[in-house]
Amino acid sequence: MLIVQLAWRDLLRDRFFLLCNVAVMVGILVPLLVLFGVKNGVYQALIGEMLANPANLQIDTAGNATLSEAEIAPLRDWPEIAFMTPKIRAQFDYINVRATEGRRMRAALLIPTGAGDPTLPSGAELAEGAVAISAQL
Structure with a gap:
C-alpha cells in the first residue's frame, strides 16, 4: 500500500507531466475510437444495404x-x-x-x-x- 501512496503523491507533485501523459493518451485513443465507430457504424450499414439488394450481387x-x-x-x-x-x-x-x-x-x-x-x-x-x-x- 505504501507504493501506491508514494506513486499517487509523485503523480500529484508532477502535474505538468501528468497533463502531458493524459494529452498523449487522448491524442492516441480518440482517433482510434472514431475509426472504430466509423467501421462499425457507417461502413457496416453500407455493406448491409449493398448485400440486401440482389441487383448488387448480380454477375x-x-x-x-x-x-x-x-x-x-x-x-x-x-x-x-x-x-x-x-x-x-x-x-x-x-x-x-x-x-x-x-x-x-x-x-x-x-x-x-x-x-x-x-x-x-x-x-x-x-x-x-x-x-x-x-x-x-
Whole structure:
C-alpha cells in the first residue's frame, strides 16, 4: 500500500507531466475510437444495404459466348449461386419502348428471368412469354 501512496503523491507533485501523459493518451485513443465507430457504424450499414439488394450481387458477362443448356446446368447446383439464367446477346439487350399515347421513345434493358429470381418481388411468378416492368421504366 505504501507504493501506491508514494506513486499517487509523485503523480500529484508532477502535474505538468501528468497533463502531458493524459494529452498523449487522448491524442492516441480518440482517433482510434472514431475509426472504430466509423467501421462499425457507417461502413457496416453500407455493406448491409449493398448485400440486401440482389441487383448488387448480380454477375454479368462482359462479352458474348455461346453456351448450351448442358454447359449451364451444372453451375445451377453450386451453393454460391442463388439464381442463374442465360442472357441474350449484348447487341440485343435494349429495345425501344414508348407509352401508348406517348411520342417519346425510350430504351429499355431486356434481362431474362425465371422462377426464383431474387430481383423480382417475392411471390411474383411470370407465365411463359410474360414481361415484368421495373419502376424505373
